[in-house]
Amino acid sequence: xxPILFGISLLIFFLFALMPGDYFSSNRRLSPxxxxxxxxxxxxxxxxxxxxFIWLKNVFHGDFGFSLQHMQPVTTxxxxxxxxxxxxxxxTLFFTWTIALVIGIYSATKQYSxxxxxxxxxxxxxxxxxxFFIGLLLIKLFGVDLHIxxxxxxxxxxxxxxxxxxxxxxxxxxILPITVLTxxxxxxxxxxxxxxxxxxxxxxxxxxxxxxxxxxxxxxxRHALRNAILPxxxxxxxxxxxxxxxxxxxxxxxSWPGIGRIQLDALSARDYPVLMxxxxxxxxxxxxGNFLADVLYAAADPRIRxxxxxxx
Numbered sequence: 118x119x120p121i122l123f124g125i126s127l128l129i130f131f132l133f134a135l136m137p138g139d140y141f142s143s144n145r146r147l148s149p150x151x152x153x154x155x156x157x158x159x160x161x162x163x164x165x166x167x168x169x170f171i172w173l174k175n176v177f178h179g180d181f182g183f184s185l186q187h188m189q190p191v192t193t194x195x196x197x198x199x200x201x202x203x204x205x206x207x208x209t210l211f212f213t214w215t216i217a218l219v220i221g222i223y224s225a226t227k228q229y230s231x232x233x234x235x236x237x238x239x240x241x242x243x244x245x246x247x248x249f250f251i252g253l254l255l256i257k258l259f260g261v262d263l264h265i266x267x268x269x270x271x272x273x274x275x276x277x278x279x280x281x282x283x284x285x286x287x288x289x290x291x292i293l294p295i296t297v298l299t300x301x302x303x304x305x306x307x308x309x310x311x312x313x314x315x316x317x318x319x320x321x322x323x324x325x326x327x328x329x330x331x332x333x334x335x336x337x338x339r340h341a342l343r344n345a346i347l348p349x350x351x352x353x354x355x356x357x358x359x360x361x362x363x364x365x366x367x368x369x370x371x372s373w374p375g376i377g378r379i380q381l382d383a384l385s386a387r388d389y390p391v392l393m394x395x396x397x398x399x400x401x402x403x404x405x406g407n408f409l410a411d412v413l414y415a416a417a418d419p420r421i422r423x424x425x426x427x428x429x
Contacts, residue, residue, distance in 0.1 A: 118404050125400045126176070130169050133389045133396075140185045140387050159185075181397075182390030186383065191394045195376060199398075201271060202368070202375035205291060206360040209298040213356075217303050217349075221310025225318065225345075226337060236307065243304025252297045252370040259293065266292055269372035294371045298364060302356070306349060313345035320344075353410045358399040 141147060141155045156162050160171065172182065181191040224236040260268035267273065267290050278286050317323060318341055326336045368377035376395060383391035 118408065121404055122397075122401065126173065126397060127169065129393055129396050129400070130172060131165060133393050134165050134168065136387075136389070138387055139389065143387055159183075181394040184383075184388055184391050186386045186388040186391070191390050194379065194391065195394060195398075198374055198376045198379055201373065202364060202377065205294055205298070205364065205373065205375065208291065208295050209302065209360055210356055212295065212299045213302045213306060216299065217306035217310055218346075220303075221307045222314055222337065222342065222345075224307070225311045225314030228315065236311070240304040240308050243300055243302075243307075246301075248297055248301055248366050249370055251300060252293070252367060255293050255296060256370070268293075269370075271374050290371075290373075294364075294367050294373055297367050297370075298360060302360070306352060309349045309352065310345065313348050314341060317341045317345045347414065350410050350413045353406050353413065355403065355406065358402040358406070 139156070139161065141152055147155070153162070160168060163171075175182070179192065181195075183189070184191050184194050187194050220236055224233045227233050256268045259266040269290075271290050272278070272283070272286050276283075276286060323336060323341055326340050327333075331340075364373075364375065365377035365380060367373070368375045369381070379391065380395055382388070383395075
Protein backbone atom coordinates (compact mmCIF):
# COMPACT_ATOMS: atom_id res chain seq x y z
CA UNK A 118 0.00 0.00 0.00
CA UNK A 119 2.83 2.42 0.86
CA PRO A 120 4.65 2.17 -2.52
CA ILE A 121 1.33 2.59 -4.35
CA LEU A 122 0.51 5.71 -2.34
CA PHE A 123 3.98 7.07 -3.06
CA GLY A 124 3.53 6.51 -6.81
CA ILE A 125 0.06 8.07 -6.73
CA SER A 126 1.38 11.13 -4.88
CA LEU A 127 4.05 11.56 -7.55
CA LEU A 128 1.50 11.29 -10.35
CA ILE A 129 -1.01 13.61 -8.68
CA PHE A 130 1.55 16.32 -7.91
CA PHE A 131 3.00 16.45 -11.41
CA LEU A 132 -0.40 16.36 -13.11
CA PHE A 133 -1.65 19.33 -11.10
CA ALA A 134 1.69 21.15 -11.36
CA LEU A 135 1.68 20.85 -15.15
CA MET A 136 -1.86 22.15 -15.52
CA PRO A 137 -1.95 25.61 -17.13
CA GLY A 138 -2.54 28.53 -14.79
CA ASP A 139 -2.73 28.76 -11.03
CA TYR A 140 -4.67 30.62 -8.34
CA PHE A 141 -2.88 33.93 -9.00
CA SER A 142 -3.23 33.85 -12.79
CA SER A 143 -7.04 33.89 -12.43
CA ASN A 144 -6.79 37.40 -10.96
CA ARG A 145 -6.50 39.68 -13.99
CA ARG A 146 -5.88 42.75 -11.83
CA LEU A 147 -2.39 41.53 -10.92
CA SER A 148 0.47 42.92 -12.97
CA PRO A 149 3.05 40.49 -14.43
CA UNK A 150 5.64 41.73 -11.91
CA UNK A 151 3.32 41.21 -8.94
CA UNK A 152 2.33 37.83 -10.32
CA UNK A 153 5.94 36.68 -10.36
CA UNK A 154 6.51 38.05 -6.86
CA UNK A 155 3.59 36.06 -5.47
CA UNK A 156 4.70 32.88 -7.24
CA UNK A 157 8.19 33.29 -5.84
CA UNK A 158 6.76 33.95 -2.38
CA UNK A 159 4.90 30.63 -2.41
CA UNK A 160 7.71 28.70 -4.08
CA UNK A 161 5.94 28.21 -7.40
CA UNK A 162 8.99 29.31 -9.40
CA UNK A 163 11.16 26.41 -8.23
CA UNK A 164 11.80 23.28 -10.35
CA UNK A 165 9.02 20.72 -10.23
CA UNK A 166 11.08 17.97 -8.63
CA UNK A 167 12.20 20.35 -5.87
CA UNK A 168 8.61 21.45 -5.26
CA UNK A 169 7.50 17.82 -5.10
CA PHE A 170 9.97 16.82 -2.40
CA ILE A 171 9.15 19.96 -0.42
CA TRP A 172 5.46 19.07 -0.64
CA LEU A 173 6.15 15.42 0.24
CA LYS A 174 8.23 16.44 3.25
CA ASN A 175 5.43 18.69 4.47
CA VAL A 176 2.88 15.88 3.95
CA PHE A 177 4.90 13.61 6.25
CA HIS A 178 4.60 16.34 8.88
CA GLY A 179 0.83 16.59 8.38
CA ASP A 180 1.01 19.78 6.31
CA PHE A 181 -0.88 19.40 3.02
CA GLY A 182 -0.40 22.99 1.94
CA PHE A 183 -2.21 26.31 2.25
CA SER A 184 -5.51 27.17 0.60
CA LEU A 185 -5.10 30.58 -0.99
CA GLN A 186 -8.80 30.77 -1.77
CA HIS A 187 -9.88 30.26 1.86
CA MET A 188 -6.68 31.66 3.44
CA GLN A 189 -6.19 28.76 5.86
CA PRO A 190 -4.31 25.45 5.95
CA VAL A 191 -5.79 22.72 3.79
CA THR A 192 -6.08 20.30 6.73
CA THR A 193 -8.04 22.87 8.72
CA UNK A 194 -10.34 23.56 5.78
CA UNK A 195 -11.04 19.91 4.97
CA UNK A 196 -11.49 18.99 8.63
CA UNK A 197 -14.45 21.39 8.77
CA UNK A 198 -16.34 19.51 6.05
CA UNK A 199 -14.92 15.99 5.68
CA UNK A 200 -16.88 14.51 8.57
CA UNK A 201 -20.15 15.84 7.15
CA UNK A 202 -19.44 13.89 3.97
CA UNK A 203 -18.25 10.84 5.89
CA UNK A 204 -21.47 10.37 7.85
CA UNK A 205 -23.53 10.55 4.66
CA UNK A 206 -21.17 8.21 2.78
CA UNK A 207 -21.04 5.60 5.55
CA UNK A 208 -24.81 5.68 6.08
CA THR A 209 -25.33 5.33 2.32
CA LEU A 210 -22.88 2.43 2.20
CA PHE A 211 -24.73 0.63 5.00
CA PHE A 212 -28.19 1.07 3.47
CA THR A 213 -26.97 0.26 -0.04
CA TRP A 214 -25.39 -3.06 0.93
CA THR A 215 -28.24 -4.05 3.23
CA ILE A 216 -30.98 -3.32 0.68
CA ALA A 217 -29.04 -4.80 -2.25
CA LEU A 218 -28.23 -7.97 -0.31
CA VAL A 219 -31.82 -8.60 0.77
CA ILE A 220 -33.41 -7.73 -2.58
CA GLY A 221 -30.75 -9.53 -4.62
CA ILE A 222 -31.10 -12.78 -2.69
CA TYR A 223 -34.90 -12.77 -2.70
CA SER A 224 -35.03 -11.83 -6.38
CA ALA A 225 -32.68 -14.68 -7.30
CA THR A 226 -34.70 -17.22 -5.35
CA LYS A 227 -37.91 -15.96 -7.01
CA GLN A 228 -36.57 -15.72 -10.56
CA TYR A 229 -39.09 -14.57 -13.23
CA SER A 230 -41.66 -13.69 -10.57
CA UNK A 231 -43.46 -10.36 -10.49
CA UNK A 232 -41.12 -9.22 -7.71
CA UNK A 233 -38.08 -10.17 -9.82
CA UNK A 234 -39.40 -8.21 -12.78
CA UNK A 235 -40.06 -5.16 -10.60
CA UNK A 236 -36.53 -5.42 -9.21
CA UNK A 237 -35.12 -5.53 -12.74
CA UNK A 238 -37.15 -2.44 -13.63
CA UNK A 239 -35.92 -0.67 -10.48
CA UNK A 240 -32.31 -1.59 -11.27
CA UNK A 241 -32.49 -0.01 -14.71
CA UNK A 242 -34.21 3.06 -13.26
CA UNK A 243 -31.46 3.39 -10.66
CA UNK A 244 -28.77 3.20 -13.34
CA UNK A 245 -30.44 5.62 -15.75
CA UNK A 246 -32.03 8.39 -13.67
CA UNK A 247 -29.68 11.38 -13.09
CA UNK A 248 -28.96 12.34 -9.50
CA PHE A 249 -30.09 15.95 -9.93
CA PHE A 250 -33.47 14.82 -11.30
CA ILE A 251 -34.30 12.44 -8.47
CA GLY A 252 -32.96 14.96 -5.95
CA LEU A 253 -35.15 17.78 -7.22
CA LEU A 254 -38.12 15.41 -7.46
CA LEU A 255 -37.77 14.42 -3.79
CA ILE A 256 -37.40 18.07 -2.76
CA LYS A 257 -40.58 18.94 -4.65
CA LEU A 258 -42.52 16.00 -3.20
CA PHE A 259 -41.40 15.80 0.43
CA GLY A 260 -40.19 19.33 1.03
CA VAL A 261 -42.42 21.65 -0.98
CA ASP A 262 -45.68 19.72 -1.34
CA LEU A 263 -45.88 17.60 1.82
CA HIS A 264 -43.62 19.69 4.09
CA ILE A 265 -42.36 16.50 5.74
CA UNK A 266 -38.61 16.86 5.31
CA UNK A 267 -36.23 19.84 5.06
CA UNK A 268 -35.10 20.69 1.55
CA UNK A 269 -31.48 21.56 2.30
CA UNK A 270 -28.70 22.33 4.72
CA UNK A 271 -27.49 20.34 7.68
CA UNK A 272 -29.59 22.06 10.35
CA UNK A 273 -32.54 24.43 10.31
CA UNK A 274 -31.83 28.09 9.65
CA UNK A 275 -31.02 29.85 12.92
CA UNK A 276 -31.19 26.60 14.88
CA UNK A 277 -29.56 26.58 18.33
CA UNK A 278 -30.33 22.99 19.27
CA UNK A 279 -27.79 20.91 21.19
CA UNK A 280 -27.42 17.35 22.37
CA UNK A 281 -29.96 14.78 21.24
CA UNK A 282 -32.18 17.42 19.62
CA UNK A 283 -29.23 18.48 17.41
CA UNK A 284 -28.54 14.87 16.40
CA UNK A 285 -32.17 14.31 15.45
CA UNK A 286 -32.20 17.54 13.47
CA UNK A 287 -29.13 16.48 11.50
CA UNK A 288 -30.65 13.04 10.88
CA UNK A 289 -33.79 14.67 9.43
CA UNK A 290 -31.66 16.67 7.03
CA UNK A 291 -29.71 13.55 6.04
CA ILE A 292 -32.74 11.58 4.90
CA LEU A 293 -33.08 13.04 1.40
CA PRO A 294 -29.35 13.06 0.46
CA ILE A 295 -28.94 9.48 1.72
CA THR A 296 -32.09 8.41 -0.15
CA VAL A 297 -30.76 9.82 -3.42
CA LEU A 298 -27.28 8.30 -3.05
CA THR A 299 -28.69 4.94 -1.96
CA UNK A 300 -31.10 4.85 -4.88
CA UNK A 301 -28.28 5.60 -7.32
CA UNK A 302 -25.93 2.98 -5.83
CA UNK A 303 -28.25 0.12 -4.96
CA UNK A 304 -29.11 -0.79 -8.56
CA UNK A 305 -25.71 -2.01 -9.72
CA UNK A 306 -25.00 -3.81 -6.44
CA UNK A 307 -28.39 -5.56 -6.52
CA UNK A 308 -27.63 -6.78 -10.02
CA UNK A 309 -24.31 -8.22 -8.84
CA UNK A 310 -25.92 -10.02 -5.90
CA UNK A 311 -28.77 -11.37 -8.04
CA UNK A 312 -26.46 -12.60 -10.82
CA UNK A 313 -24.07 -14.17 -8.35
CA UNK A 314 -26.86 -15.96 -6.52
CA UNK A 315 -28.37 -17.28 -9.77
CA UNK A 316 -25.01 -18.72 -10.83
CA UNK A 317 -24.37 -20.34 -7.46
CA UNK A 318 -27.87 -21.80 -7.16
CA UNK A 319 -27.28 -23.76 -10.38
CA UNK A 320 -24.09 -25.39 -9.11
CA UNK A 321 -23.78 -29.05 -8.17
CA UNK A 322 -23.01 -28.54 -4.48
CA UNK A 323 -26.30 -26.66 -4.03
CA UNK A 324 -28.23 -29.55 -5.56
CA UNK A 325 -26.29 -31.90 -3.30
CA UNK A 326 -27.13 -29.82 -0.23
CA UNK A 327 -30.81 -29.88 -1.15
CA UNK A 328 -30.67 -33.61 -1.82
CA UNK A 329 -29.35 -34.14 1.72
CA UNK A 330 -32.58 -32.65 3.02
CA UNK A 331 -31.14 -29.38 4.32
CA UNK A 332 -33.58 -26.56 4.89
CA UNK A 333 -33.85 -24.03 2.07
CA UNK A 334 -32.80 -21.24 4.42
CA UNK A 335 -29.64 -23.17 5.32
CA UNK A 336 -28.88 -23.83 1.66
CA UNK A 337 -29.33 -20.17 0.72
CA UNK A 338 -27.58 -18.41 3.57
CA ARG A 339 -24.92 -20.92 4.63
CA HIS A 340 -23.87 -22.39 1.30
CA ALA A 341 -25.00 -20.17 -1.58
CA LEU A 342 -24.59 -16.70 -0.11
CA ARG A 343 -20.93 -17.09 0.89
CA ASN A 344 -20.05 -17.95 -2.69
CA ALA A 345 -22.36 -15.43 -4.33
CA ILE A 346 -21.07 -12.52 -2.26
CA LEU A 347 -17.48 -12.83 -3.53
CA PRO A 348 -17.95 -10.89 -6.81
CA UNK A 349 -19.75 -8.10 -4.94
CA UNK A 350 -16.90 -7.77 -2.44
CA UNK A 351 -14.74 -6.51 -5.30
CA UNK A 352 -17.01 -3.48 -5.59
CA UNK A 353 -16.19 -2.49 -2.01
CA UNK A 354 -12.86 -1.09 -3.22
CA UNK A 355 -14.74 1.51 -5.25
CA UNK A 356 -17.77 2.17 -3.05
CA UNK A 357 -16.37 4.76 -0.61
CA UNK A 358 -14.40 6.86 -3.14
CA UNK A 359 -17.31 6.48 -5.54
CA UNK A 360 -19.72 7.84 -2.94
CA UNK A 361 -17.48 10.82 -2.24
CA UNK A 362 -17.01 11.69 -5.90
CA UNK A 363 -20.64 10.99 -6.76
CA UNK A 364 -21.93 13.06 -3.86
CA UNK A 365 -20.65 16.33 -5.33
CA UNK A 366 -23.87 17.00 -7.26
CA UNK A 367 -26.07 15.69 -4.45
CA UNK A 368 -24.39 17.96 -1.91
CA UNK A 369 -24.95 20.90 -4.21
CA UNK A 370 -28.63 20.08 -4.65
CA UNK A 371 -29.30 19.75 -0.91
CA SER A 372 -26.81 22.45 0.19
CA TRP A 373 -25.07 19.86 2.35
CA PRO A 374 -21.84 21.31 3.82
CA GLY A 375 -19.51 18.55 2.63
CA ILE A 376 -16.31 18.36 0.65
CA GLY A 377 -18.21 18.21 -2.64
CA ARG A 378 -18.75 21.95 -2.61
CA ILE A 379 -15.13 22.52 -1.57
CA GLN A 380 -13.96 20.46 -4.55
CA LEU A 381 -16.02 22.47 -7.00
CA ASP A 382 -14.90 25.80 -5.52
CA ALA A 383 -11.25 24.69 -5.55
CA LEU A 384 -11.54 23.55 -9.16
CA SER A 385 -12.99 26.83 -10.37
CA ALA A 386 -10.42 28.86 -8.38
CA ARG A 387 -7.49 26.56 -9.30
CA ASP A 388 -6.75 26.00 -5.64
CA TYR A 389 -4.44 23.07 -6.37
CA PRO A 390 -3.34 22.22 -2.79
CA VAL A 391 -6.98 21.50 -1.90
CA LEU A 392 -7.54 19.46 -5.06
CA MET A 393 -4.35 17.44 -4.54
CA UNK A 394 -5.28 16.66 -0.94
CA UNK A 395 -8.80 15.55 -1.87
CA UNK A 396 -7.47 13.44 -4.75
CA UNK A 397 -4.98 11.78 -2.40
CA UNK A 398 -7.84 11.12 0.01
CA UNK A 399 -9.86 9.37 -2.71
CA UNK A 400 -6.78 7.34 -3.71
CA UNK A 401 -6.22 6.31 -0.11
CA UNK A 402 -9.86 5.26 0.26
CA UNK A 403 -9.56 3.17 -2.92
CA UNK A 404 -6.45 1.40 -1.63
CA UNK A 405 -8.07 0.90 1.76
CA GLY A 406 -11.14 -0.53 0.05
CA ASN A 407 -8.94 -3.04 -1.82
CA PHE A 408 -7.32 -4.06 1.45
CA LEU A 409 -10.70 -4.55 3.13
CA ALA A 410 -11.88 -6.53 0.11
CA ASP A 411 -8.93 -8.91 0.50
CA VAL A 412 -9.75 -9.37 4.19
CA LEU A 413 -13.42 -10.02 3.41
CA TYR A 414 -12.47 -12.49 0.68
CA ALA A 415 -10.58 -14.55 3.24
CA ALA A 416 -13.47 -14.30 5.70
CA ALA A 417 -16.11 -15.31 3.14
CA ASP A 418 -14.21 -18.07 1.32
CA PRO A 419 -12.38 -20.71 3.41
CA ARG A 420 -10.48 -21.81 0.29
CA ILE A 421 -8.59 -18.51 0.28
CA ARG A 422 -7.53 -18.98 3.90
CA UNK A 423 -6.43 -22.52 3.10
CA UNK A 424 -4.40 -21.36 0.11
CA UNK A 425 -2.67 -18.72 2.24
CA UNK A 426 -1.79 -21.28 4.92
CA UNK A 427 -0.41 -23.72 2.37
CA UNK A 428 1.55 -20.94 0.71
CA UNK A 429 2.96 -19.85 4.06
